[in-house]
Amino acid sequence: MTEAPTAPAFTTRRASGCPFDPPPTTSRLREEGPLARVSLWNGSTAWLVTRHSDQVAVLRDPRISADNRRPGYPSISAAGEATRAHNRTFLTMDEPEHAAQRRRFTGDFTVKRMQAMRPRIERIVTELLDAMEEAGPPADLVTGFALPLPSLVICELLGVPYEDHGFFQRASAVIVDTRSTPGDALTASQELTDYLSALVAAKAREPGDDLLSRMATQQYATGQSTLDECAKQARLLLVAGHETTANMIALGTCALLRNPDQLAAVRDGGPERVAGAVEELLRYLTITHMGRRRTATEDIEIGGQLVRAGDAVICAADLANRDPEVFGDPDRLDVDRQARGHLAFGSGPHQCLGQNLARAELQLAYPTLLRRFPGLRLARPLDEIPFRDDMAVYGVHELPVAW
Template sequence: MPKPLPPPPSAWTTRRAPDRPFDPPPERARLVEDAPLSRVTLWNGATAWLVARHADQVALLRDKRISADDRHASYPAVSAAEDATRDHNRTFISMDEPDHTVKRRKFTGEFTAGRLAAMRPRIERIVDGLLEAMAEAGPPVDLVEAFAMAVPVRVICELLGVPYADREFFQEANAVVVDTRSAPRDALAASQALTEYLGDLVERKLRAPEDDLLSRLAVDHLATRRTNREECAREARLLLAAGQETTTSMIALGACVLMLHPDQLAVVRDGDRERVAAAVEELLRYLSVTHLGRRRVALADIALHGQVIKAGDAVICANDLANRDPEAHEDPNRLDVRRTRPRRHLTFGHGPHQCLGQHLARLELQVAYPALFRRFPELRLLRPASELPFITEKFVYGVRELPVTW
C-alpha cells in the first residue's frame, strides 16, 4: 500500500532544527515531496496555501491570476506589525500591473548589472578598508558588526545618498519595522519616523542635488510632480532597507557555512570571478535568507495537484523549499559551490516582481567573500554553529553575531 501522506502543518513555522541551522524548518521541508500544496495556519488564525515545489512557484509567480496587492482582505501578512504598517509602507512591490511596472521603471536603470559594475572598484575599496580595520583591531571580532553589516550599509548609503552618520537611527528604526514580534503601534511609529526622515532628505536633495539615486529621484520625479514627497520617501525607505538586511545576512551566513566547509571556502578564496560568481549563486540557493516566502492572493480559481486554490485564497510561495527541491537541484541539501546551474534558485523571487536589487547584492557578495578569506586565511569560528544566535523572527533569516578569530 502507498505510504499515507502526513497531515499538513497546523501552523506556519520558522523553527529550524538546532543541529541544522542552514536548512529550512523540518516541519516544512518534508512538504516538497510529501505535500507540494498544503494548508498552513498563520499567526492570526487565517489560512493560506503553502506551495512547496520549484516548478509550481515559477508558474504561479508569473501567473496573472495571482496578485501581490497587499490591500486584499485575505493577504497573508507575516505579522501584526506588518499588517499595521502595510498601508503606510505601500510601494511598487505590493502592486499589480500596470501600476507595478510604471512605478518600478523609475529605478530599473539604476540597478542594471552594467551600471552597477561601475561601482565595483568603490565596493572593493569599502571592503578592503573594513578588513584593514578588522586587522588593526585584532581578534576576536564579531564578523556581523565589523564586516557583514558594514559593507552593505556603506554601499547603499553611497548609492542612495543617505548620510552614513545617520546609520544608527535608520538601522534601529528599520529593525523594529521588520521584526515580526514588534507591537503594531511600535512598528508604525518606527515606519513613520523613517518616512519623515527620508522625506526631509529627498527635499534637501531637490534643493541641492548630488550624484546619487535620491537626488535623481527628486529632480526627475518630485520636481516634475510625477510623484509626491510621501511616495518618494516610501520608495527610499524600501531601497534603504532592502539594501541592508538581505546582504548583511548573506555575508554573515555565507562566511559561516564556508568556514564549516574548508574545501569549498578554498574555491571562493582562490577562484576567478566566474567561479566566485557561481559560488555566490549556490550560497544564495542553499541559505535562502528570504525565508518567509512570497505572499500572494489568488484572483481566480487555480487547479493544482488535484486541489483548487479559490479566488480570494491566500498563497505563500516558499522559496526556501523551492531551493531544496530535488526536481530542480540535484542533491539539494548539499552545499556545492561548483554547481553548473545554480541560478535556478528563487532567492530573488521570479517573474515581474523579481528583486530589483539582485545585481547589487550579487556584486557585494562576489567582492566580500574572496576578499575576507584572502585577508584572513586562518579565519575560523569561535563557537559551534549550533550555538550561534540565529535570527528567525525577522523578514530575513540571519545571525545576530558571529564571533571569529584568526
C-alpha cells in the same frame, strides 16, 4: 462527524543543529505534495506552494496578486499587518502600476551600473577589513564587516548620509522583526519615512548625483509622485539594500566555515568560480525565509489543487531551492553546482530589483575576506550563534570570529 484536520502552522523554526536547512515541518510538507494548507499567526490559513516549477508559474501569473491591501493578504506578523497600508511600495503593487513605478529605478541597478560600482565596493571591502585586522581578533563579523559594507554602498547609491546609519539600522531592525509590536513597527516605519521625506525635499532644492536626487527632481518636483510616495520607495530601497546583503555575507561565511572544502574553493577560485559559488550560497541559504506572499484574484489551479479567488498563497523559496527535481542532492552545499535557476531573488515581474548589486557585493566580500584571513574561524560553537529565526530576513544577529 469527523472534524477536518487542523492545518499545520507555518514556521521558520529550524531543527536544532541544522541552522542552514529549511524548517523540518515545511520540508515534510513538500514531500507530501505540491501544495499544503498552513495556518498563520492570526489563525487564518494559506496555501503553501512548495515546489520549484509551481512557484515559478505562480510568481508569473497575473491572477496572483502582490497587493497587500487585498482582504486575506497573508501578512507575516501582527506588526506586518499593522503597517501594510503604510508600507505600500512597488513591491506590493500589481501591473500596470508595479511596472510603471519600478521602471523609475531600474536604470540605477543595471548590470552595467553595478560593474561600474565594483571598484568602489572593492575599496570599501578593503577599508573595512583593514580596520578589522588593525583591531585584532576576536571580532563580530556582522558589526565589523557584513553590515557596514552594504550600508555604505546603498548610502552612496541613494545619497543617504552614512553617519545616520545607527538610526536607520535600528529602525530597520524593528521593521523586519516579526516580534515587534504593531505600535513599535508603525513608529519605526514612520520615523524612517519622515527622515527620508526630509532628505528628498532637501535634494529637490540642492540635487546631487544620486538616486534620491533623481527621485526628487524627476518625480517629486514634477508632480509624478508625492513626497510621501518618494520617501516610502526610498525606504524600501534603503532597508532591503542593507538588510539582505548583510545577512547573506554573515550567514554565507558561517556556512563556508562549516564546510572547509567549499570555503577553499571560494577563497582560491577565480571570478567565474566565485560567481557560481555566490549563486549556490543564495540557493542553499535562501534568507527570504518568510516566503513571497500573494492572494489569488481568480479561481486557479496550482499543482493540481484548486485555489479559490481570495485565498492566500505563500511561495516558500527555501523549499523550492531544495527541490530535488531541480537540484540534485539539494541539501548539500556545492559551490561548483550550476545553481542559476534558484529562486532566492524570486521570479517574474517582481524579481528582486537589487539582485545585480547584491551579486557584486557578495562576489567581492567572500573571497576578499577569506584571503585576508586564511585562518578565519568561528570564535563560538555553532549552537551558541544567535540565528535570526524571528526576523523577516534570516541570518545571524552576530558572528564572533577569530583568525
